[in-house]
Amino acid sequence: MAKVEIDKKSGYCFGVTRAIKKAEEELKKGTPLYCLGYIVHNALEVERLTKLGLITIDMEQFKQLKNARVLLRAHGEPPSTYEIAKQNNIELIDASCPVVLTLQNRIKKKDKETNDSTQTVIYGKKGHAEVVGLVGQTNDRAIVIEDIDELDKLDYTKDIHLFSQTTKPLDGFREISTEIESRMQKSAQFKSYDTICRQVSNRVPNLQEFAKKHDIVFFVAGKKSSNGKVLFEVCKKSNPNSYFISNPKEVDISLVKENISIGICGATSTPKWQMEEVEKIIKSSKPNLYLDNSETF
Ligand code: SF4
Numbered sequence: 001m002a003k004v005e006i007d008k009k010s011g012y013c014f015g016v017t018r019a020i021k022k023a024e025e026e027l028k029k030g031t032p033l034y035c036l037g038y039i040v041h042n043a044l045e046v047e048r049l050t051k052l053g054l055i056t057i058d059m060e061q062f063k064q065l066k067n068a069r070v071l072l073r074a075h076g077e078p079p080s081t082y083e084i085a086k087q088n089n090i091e092l093i094d095a096s097c098p099v100v101l102t103l104q105n106r107i108k109k110k111d112k113e114t115n116d117s118t119q120t121v122i123y124g125k126k127g128h129a130e131v132v133g134l135v136g137q138t139n140d141r142a143i144v145i146e147d148i149d150e151l152d153k154l155d156y157t158k159d160i161h162l163f164s165q166t167t168k169p170l171d172g173f174r175e176i177s178t179e180i181e182s183r184m185q186k187s188a189q190f191k192s193y194d195t196i197c198r199q200v201s202n203r204v205p206n207l208q209e210f211a212k213k214h215d216i217v218f219f220v221a222g223k224k225s226s227n228g229k230v231l232f233e234v235c236k237k238s239n240p241n242s243y244f245i246s247n248p249k250e251v252d253i254s255l256v257k258e259n260i261s262i263g264i265c266g267a268t269s270t271p272k273w274q275m276e277e278v279e280k281i282i283k284s285s286k287p288n289l290y291l292d293n294s295e296t297f
Pocket residue numbers: 013014015016074075097098099100166167197198199200268
């Protein structure tokens with residue numbers, strides 16, 4: 001008999017759950033609801049909400065919109081978005097995650113307190129919606145660093161304040177922080193603020209354990225999910241037989257053999273229903289291989 005288990009700790013984080021719930025509530029009101037950018041980096045979930053009436057628009061379309069209702073997703077937005085909404089009589093349904101809003105305020109406050117020569121540095125992905133929102137708090141002065149190779153662009157004779165995008169890996173942040181510290185000149189000060197969201201980083205030890213206890217792992221996440229990429233790497237390191245799938249239909253059934261245990265897990269942007277779908281596909285493809293559900297664990 002084979003076994004299959006869905007990781008109970010995988011799936012939406014608090015911020016994404018909140019944004020999806022807000023969208024569903026607002027959609028029930030019946031008037032058109034726009035969403036600035038994809039509500040979550042998960043194509044199938046976006047498709048589900050589109051069917052319920054959610055209209056996804058990009059920044060250019062947002063600028064043209066007037067007298068409408070627009071939902072802001074969990075990633076948060078820069079001040080310029082709120083300005084445009086005000087000018088165009090747009091009602092904002094702000095589903096920015098409170099953790100991101102706190103980080104935005106922190107960056108804004110620090111940036112205001114410091115002098116012009118202080119470099120505000122954000123460890124994050126250039127162009128990622130959350131990072132755009134964070135950089136916006138500094139009038140676009142902040143410098144975005146994606147990895148340690150980019151540290152040459154900083155001036156170590158001047159003060160540096162380092163922050164992180166909420167979904168970056170903790171070890172990457174620590175490595176960058178240590179490297180910057182070692183390069184600082186005596187005349188300048190370095191401050192490092194670990195602003196990584198524990199909703200993500202706390203999943204790492206759990207995922208490592210989960211991946212190790214199964215023969216193969218199917219990791220479900222949207223192709224564009226940053227957090228999905230980070231957490232999949234964690235899985236893969238713990239269990240080389242880990243497979244990334246962005247749609248339950250991508251499950252390679254030939255990998256499912258007798259007497260193996262299969263783990264199904266995902267990112268903070270992966271809805272539970274997609275992991276359940278994977279389980280269903282596996283079980284229905286090879287029904288004679290499975291005990292009925294994961295009670296055997
Ligand atoms: S990962 Fe953390 S900061 Fe990002 S949306 Fe989820 S709860 Fe909010």
